[in-house]
Amino acid sequence: xxxxxxxxxxxxxxxxxxxxxxxxxxRAIGERFAVLWLLISVFLLLASSLGYPYLFQIxxxxxxxxxxSALFFLAIAGLTLLIIELFAWVSKLNDRTRVLTQxxxxxxxxxxxxxxxxxxx
Amino acid sequence: xxxxxxxxTRQRDPRVLLIVPAYNEARSLPRLIEQIRSLHPSxxxxxxxxxxxxxxxxxxxxxxxxxxSLPCNLGIGGAMQTxxxxxxxxxxxxxxxxxxxxxxxxxxxxxxxxxxxRSGCDIVIGSRFLTGTGFQSTISRxxxxxxxxxxxxxxxxxxxTDATSGFRALNRHAIELLSRNYAExxxxxxxxxxxxxxxxxxxxxxxxxxxxxxGVSSIGKVRSIGYMVxxxxxxxxxxxxxxxxxx
Numbered sequence: 171x172x173x174x175x176x177x178x179x180x181x182x183x184x185x186x187x188x189x190x191x192x193x194x195x196x197r198a199i200g201e202r203f204a205v206l207w208l209l210i211s212v213f214l215l216l217a218s219s220l221g222y223p224y225l226f227q228i229x230x231x232x233x234x235x236x237x238x239s240a241l242f243f244l245a246i247a248g249l250t251l252l253i254i255e256l257f258a259w260v261s262k263l264n265d266r267t268r269v270l271t272q273x274x275x276x277x278x279x280x281x282x283x284x285x286x287x288x289x290x291x
Numbered sequence: 292x293x294x295x296x297x298x299x300t301r302q303r304d305p306r307v308l309l310i311v312p313a314y315n316e317a318r319s320l321p322r323l324i325e326q327i328r329s330l331h332p333s334x335x336x337x338x339x340x341x342x343x344x345x346x347x348x349x350x351x352x353x354x355x356x357x358x359x360s361l362p363c364n365l366g367i368g369g370a371m372q373t374x375x376x377x378x379x380x381x382x383x384x385x386x387x388x389x390x391x392x393x394x395x396x397x398x399x400x401x402x403x404x405x406x407x408x409r410s411g412c413d414i415v416i417g418s419r420f421l422t423g424t425g426f427q428s429t430i431s432r433x434x435x436x437x438x439x440x441x442x443x444x445x446x447x448x449x450x451x452t453d454a455t456s457g458f459r460a461l462n463r464h465a466i467e468l469l470s471r472n473y474a475e476x477x478x479x480x481x482x483x484x485x486x487x488x489x490x491x492x493x494x495x496x497x498x499x500x501x502x503x504x505x506g507v508s509s510i511g512k513v514r515s516i517g518y519m520v521x522x523x524x525x526x527x528x529x530x531x532x533x534x535x536x537x538x
Contacts, residue, residue: 268365268369268372268475271361271362271363271365271369272361272365272369272372272373272376273376274362275339275359275360275361275362275373276359276373276376276377276380278359278360279357279358279359279360283357
């Protein structure tokens with residue numbers, strides 16, 4: 171049972187890795203997020219394959235009795251960071267959209283007023 | 292610059308922009324605009340149509356005012372900020388917020404403008420609680436307003452009695468600041484703190500408000516609780532937030 175746990179993580183991460191590459195190829199995901207996801211995938215791939223023995227040591231060191239739990243912990247911590255990053259990005263986009271909306275309305279009024287005075291004059 | 296033109300006893304009249312944020316206010320706007328036009332013919336009026344779903348745009352289009360139509364609904368904060376941007380870009384000396392629902396007393400706009408020019412303050416707020424006459428809102432709302440007012444008075448070392456009043460006048464410094472820093476929803480309370488942190492001076496003048504003539508308030512009974520929580524949190528956050536400086 172224990173022997174398969176990390177292979178499952180490995181295979182799943184591999185799927186995620188190629189899925190992200192496929193999205194990049196289709197231009198469906200921005201570089202910013204693609205790089206993040208690829209880094210996370212590579213990290214999880216290493217942690218669940220070559221780094222797996224070390225995981226035991228690290229887990230022991232920090233006092234986690236079951237090593238895959240340490241892997242899950244790292245994965246959840248990474249995802250949390252990613253979500254916060256997304257929130258920051260959404261906030262930034264929201265700010266930009268607001269400024270664009272305001273400027274669009276102001277410019278449109280200026281253009282319409284300009285046209286009004288042009289036809290009157 | 293040219294000292295000869297500034298020395299005469301009477302300086303040029305300040306350019307005043309009245310900003311009227313409007314969301315589905317087609318019914319109350321014609322009367323309001325007519326009142327403003329007859330009482331204050333020298334003030335420029337800009338109605339900010341905040342993505343209304345009724346015929347606000349068509350109605351205002353027929354009136355002798357400027358109509359700035361936002362392509363989608365940004366909320367009161369985003370709409371007011373649009374007005375501040377217009378005032379900033381076109382070099383207005385004073386900007387006054389006048390709500391489109393008829394709650395703000397049009398005949399008392401000059402109290403704000405005069406208060407602003409005479410006091411040398413950067414923001415003058417029209418307070419309905421200084422004299423205690425006119426529409427005073429419900430008990431629960433007064434309590435909420437009181438909490439924020441006491442809180443802000445303590446932080447700003449200035450007596451503030453009507454922290455949520457949107458009826459206020461801004462000078463150039465305040466326009467410059469708030470056109471770049473204005474909360475999206477329920478911005479009034481937070482704006483006082485933002486202004487204070489930027490070193491602006493704030494004062495109140497007594498006004499009398501009336502109950503809204505048309506439509507319903509944007510803040511219902513249940514949402515009042517949400518309002519208190521949201522404004523409290525944004526007050527705390529704006530204590531640590533760095534201001535957005537001129538770009």
